[in-house]
Amino acid sequence: xxxxxxxxxxxxxxxxxxxxxxxxxxxxxxxxxxxxxxxxxxxxxxxxxxxxxxxxxxxxxxxxxxxxxxxxxxxxxxxxxxxxxxxxxxxxxxxxxxxxxxxxxxxxxxxxxxxxxxxxxxxxxxxxxxxxxxxxxxxxxxxxxxxxxxxxxxxxxxxxxxxxxxxxxxxxxxxxxxxxxxxxxxxxxxxxxxxxxxxxxxxxxxxxxxxxxxxxxxxxxxxxxxxxxxxxxxxxxxxxxxxxxxxxxxxxxxxxxxxxxxxxxxxxxxxxxxxxxxxxxxxxxxxxxxxxxxxxxxxxxxxxxxxxxxxxxxxxxxxxxxxxxxxxxxxxxxxxxxxxxxxxxxxxxxxxxxxxxxxxxxxxxxxxxxxxxxxxxxxxxxxxxxxxxxxxxxxxxxxxxxxxxxxxxxxxxxxxxxxxxxxxxxxxxxxxxxxxxxxxxxxxxxxxxxxxxxxxxxxxxxxxxxxxxxxxxxxxxxxxxxxxxxxxxxxxxxxxxxxxxxxxxxxxxxxxxxxxxxxxxxxxxxxxxxxxxxxxxxxxxxxxx
Numbered sequence: 001x002x003x004x005x006x007x008x009x010x011x012x013x014x015x016x017x018x019x020x021x022x023x024x025x026x027x028x029x030x031x032x033x034x035x036x037x038x039x040x041x042x043x044x045x046x047x048x049x050x051x052x053x054x055x056x057x058x059x060x061x062x063x064x065x066x067x068x069x070x071x072x073x074x075x076x077x078x079x080x081x082x083x084x085x086x087x088x089x090x091x092x093x094x095x096x097x098x099x100x101x102x103x104x105x106x107x108x109x110x111x112x113x114x115x116x117x118x119x120x121x122x123x124x125x126x127x128x129x130x131x132x133x134x135x136x137x138x139x140x141x142x143x144x145x146x147x148x149x150x151x152x153x154x155x156x157x158x159x160x161x162x163x164x165x166x167x168x169x170x171x172x173x174x175x176x177x178x179x180x181x182x183x184x185x186x187x188x189x190x191x192x193x194x195x196x197x198x199x200x201x202x203x204x205x206x207x208x209x210x211x212x213x214x215x216x217x218x219x220x221x222x223x224x225x226x227x228x229x230x231x232x233x234x235x236x237x238x239x240x241x242x243x244x245x246x247x248x249x250x251x252x253x254x255x256x257x258x259x260x261x262x263x264x265x266x267x268x269x270x271x272x273x274x275x276x277x278x279x280x281x282x283x284x285x286x287x288x289x290x291x292x293x294x295x296x297x298x299x300x301x302x303x304x305x306x307x308x309x310x311x312x313x314x315x316x317x318x319x320x321x322x323x324x325x326x327x328x329x330x331x332x333x334x335x336x337x338x339x340x341x342x343x344x345x346x347x348x349x350x351x352x353x354x355x356x357x358x359x360x361x362x363x364x365x366x367x368x369x370x371x372x373x374x375x376x377x378x379x380x381x382x383x384x385x386x387x388x389x390x391x392x393x394x395x396x397x398x399x400x401x402x403x404x405x406x407x408x409x410x411x412x413x414x415x416x417x418x419x420x421x422x423x424x425x426x427x428x429x430x431x432x433x434x435x436x437x438x439x440x441x442x443x444x445x446x447x448x449x450x451x452x453x454x455x456x457x458x459x460x461x462x463x464x465x466x467x468x469x470x471x472x473x474x475x476x477x478x479x480x481x482x483x484x485x486x487x488x489x490x491x492x493x494x495x496x497x498x499x500x501x502x503x504x505x506x507x508x509x510x511x512x513x514x515x516x517x518x519x520x521x522x523x524x525x526x527x528x529x530x531x532x533x534x535x536x537x538x539x540x541x542x543x544x545x
Contacts, residue, residue, distance in 0.1 A: 025214045030067035035074045036125060040158045043121040043215070045077035048207040049200065051115035052176060057292045058183060058193055061117060061203040077118030079110045079148035083178045083319070084304040110148045114180070114296055119173040119204050122154040124162050127169065127216025134221040135212055136486045137249070138172040139201060141228025141257070141465070143309035144320045145178050152472060160479060166487040169217040173204035175233075179275055179303040182319040184268025187288045194265045194324030198240070201233055202327075205248040223251040223486045227468055231257025231348075232321070235436065240327050243340040251489050252346040253482055255467050256354060258432035259332035261540030265322040271306050278302035313378050314358045315428045316545055331544050333432065333537070336439045345489045347481070348433050349449030349512075353404045353461035355425025356411075360459075365416045368397060375423075382543040391539070394532045395423050404461025411459050427540065429464070431533035434526065441506040447491050448504045448526050449478070449512040456516070470514060477514065477521065 023034045023041050034043035049061040056062060127133055138154065140147040154170030161168045175181060181197030188194050209219045226234040231254035238245070238252055239259055276282055279302045281290035291299065306318045323331050335341070365371050372388050383391075395401075402418020403425055404411045412418050437446060451467040471478040481491035481501065491501050499521050502510040511526040 027071070027211055027214060028067040030069055030071050032067075032071045032073050034121075037155050038159060039125055039162055040155045041123050041125050041127075042155060043073040043123075044075055045118045045120065046071060046073050047077075047117060048119045048173065048204050049117040052117060052180075052196075052200075053114050055292055057114070057180070058188075058191075058196070058288060059292075060193060060196065061200050063203060063206065076120065076148075076150035077174065078113035078116050079150065080116040080174050080177050081112050081114060081180050081300055081303075082110075082147075083145035083306075083308050085146075085308060085310065110150055116174045116176070117200060117203075118149075119171060119207065120149055120154070121212070121215050122158045122170040123215045123217070124158060124167045124169075127167065129213055129216060131167075131216035132213075132218040132221075133167055133169050133216050134223070134486050135169045135171060135208060135217040135219075136223045136225050136253075136482070137205065137208060138170065139175075139224065139226035139230035139233045140172065141226065141230040142177070143317060144182055144197060144229045145309050145317070147177065147229070149174050157472070157479060157483070160476075161483045161487075164480065164483055164493075166483055168483065168486050169212065169215060171204075171208055171212070173201060175200035175204070178319045179271070179299075179306070182268075182321060183272060183291075184265045184319075184322050185272035186266050186269060187272065189265045189324055191288055192324075192326055193288075195321050195327050198233060198236060198321055198327060202237065202240070202248070205237075209248060220247075220250065221486075222249045223253060224249045225253040225255075225482065225486075226257060227255040227471075228257055228465060229320075231255050232260055233257070235259045235348075236321055236328065236332060238342040238344070238346070239332055239335040239340055242329055242335070243342050245342040245344065249342075249344070251344050251485060252342075253485060254346065254348040254433075255471060256350050256429055256464055258348060258429070258436045259336050260320070260428065260432055261331075261333055261537075261544050262320060262322045263331050263544030265324045267322060267545065268318070271318045274306060275299070275302040278305060309358070310361050312361050314361055315355075315424050316379055320545075331541075333435060333541055333544070336436050337541075339439065339443075341436070341440055341443075343444050345445040345485075347447045347449070347485055347491060348436065349451065349467070350425075350429050350433060351462045351464055351466050352406075352450060352452045352455075353421065353425060354429040354464045355403055355421040355423065356460045357464050358424055359417055359421040362420050363414050363417060365420060366414050367416070368392070371416050371420065374420075379424075380539070380543055380545075383539065387539055387543075390535060391423070394535055395419055404455065404459070407455065407461060411461065413459060417459075423536075425464075426529060426533055427536045430529075431536045431540075434533055435537050437504055437509070437526070438506070441504065445489075446504045447481075447485075447501055447512070448510065449501075449514065450524070450526070451514045453514050453516050467514075 149172040175197045224234045276287045279294045284290035399412045403421040485491040501512045509526040513524045
């Protein structure tokens with residue numbers, strides 16, 4: 001009977017699945033069990049450092065000296081503690097309800113724990129310890145305040161690399177965020193524990209060097225790749241230790257992130273002092289040690305009370321990397337200017353309207369005087385009246401010149417929104433990228449892109465992070481370029497009918513532009529708003545965050 005045959009077939013399938021050998025790798029004396037997903041294998045939630053809890057809170061990541069026993073690596077580890085959201089626009093009780101809802105849903109989907117330093121490895125199922133495949137290491141974004149590896153499934157990218165005949169391995173790591181990872185003050189500087197989030201990433205890169213061979217990877221063929229805060233992180237690894245990559249990576253890919261205009265770690269003293277006060281540590285003779293010992297919930301609440309990424313001060317973030325004198329020996333843009341950059345090939349690019357999303361918190365700024373006051377006293381404290389005047393001239397009160405760019409009189413909820421969005425997008429994202437290109441051109445190969453897709457999105461246009469759709473989730477072109485680059489240190493595949501992405505040079509600042517419509521890719525020149533970005537760079541060199 002057909003039903004009997006079907007039952008027999010199902011029973012056989014169940015039997016075969018049950019009899020399938022476990023997916024395992026050996027790390028030191030441990031057996032790590034992963035799972036199979038189509039043509040790839042996933043090993044998720046592997047600890048790469050000792051839990052940064054107790055007396056290891058606010059200390060450099062401590063490597064795991066050896067693995068023993070068994071490790072079940074079939075689910076992502078918890079996210080590192082996040083910063084609570086305060087969304088812009090809504091006011092009063094409705095805003096509180098929405099904020100609580102968003103934060104509640106976010107924490108339910110991406111549960112957090114202070115013990116969070118885990119990483120994930122996704123490999124072709126056919127890879128063996130002798131395969132020597134190239135490796136891409138993903139660093140997620142989120143303003144150094146939120147984010148998790150569990151938001152990004154690397155299996156589709158590895159599957160695509162297999163289909164392209166360029167198999168590779170995908171690695172992603174959690175890293176400490178907010179005040180847990182980017183505490184900044186003179187006390188932190190004196191203790192040598194600045195930029196712990198970056199140090200976590202660096203420790204994960206060391207783990208890759210030690211263990212990736214077991215998964216079929218080649219530790220000499222590692223590319224770091226990030227978006228937003230992840231791209232900024234990748235760029236800072238290029239200038240860390242005065243440009244010494246320590247053999248940890250051979251290439252970098254940066255989407256919407258470059259060495260940012262930040263200053264000394266003591267510039268974050270105001271936030272350190274705030275959480276010291278709010279946790280009751282003010283009377284301690286050693287406030288940093290007191291913060292190590294304070295109850296987690298109390299510390300988390302104190303950090304949540306500091307400005308978030310959508311606060312009024314916008315991209316003048318409370319928690320972000322700063323020059324600590326050790327890992328980052330100087331202000332990042334100065335290090336770039338001094339040539340202290342790892343001599344490796346890299347890809348870098350932006351979305352056209354980087355600043356729109358972060359300008360929704362400043363809709364109350366509606367006239368010239370308010371904008372000038374905001375720049376001078378909130379966004380870039382320390383600027384002179386003359387500098388503010390120059391900025392106002394270069395970014396005029398003209399809606400048609402603001403961001404979303406090339407949208408005329410549209411997308412202007414207030415008379416100043418598009419102007420502020422243009423300043424924020426250029427100052428934090430576009431100008432730092434161009435500064436890096438200017439100072440590395442002729443010294444190493446680089447390729448530049450600009451995403452002008454999704455211009456039809458109201459108010460936001462080609463907003464920050466929209467390029468992820470073309471590189472990580474549903475797109476293909478940028479993803480394929482990334483796979484090519486990871487394999488060959490060149491984004492071009494070399495086929496007769498493939499679209500050619502030319503290198504960037506000072507003489508020919510080529511830029512690959514992604515567009516909506518029938519012609520999805522064109523080549524342009526990275527020369528737009530030159531005077532504006534040159535001024536912003538000089539301004540932030542003088543007045544870093």
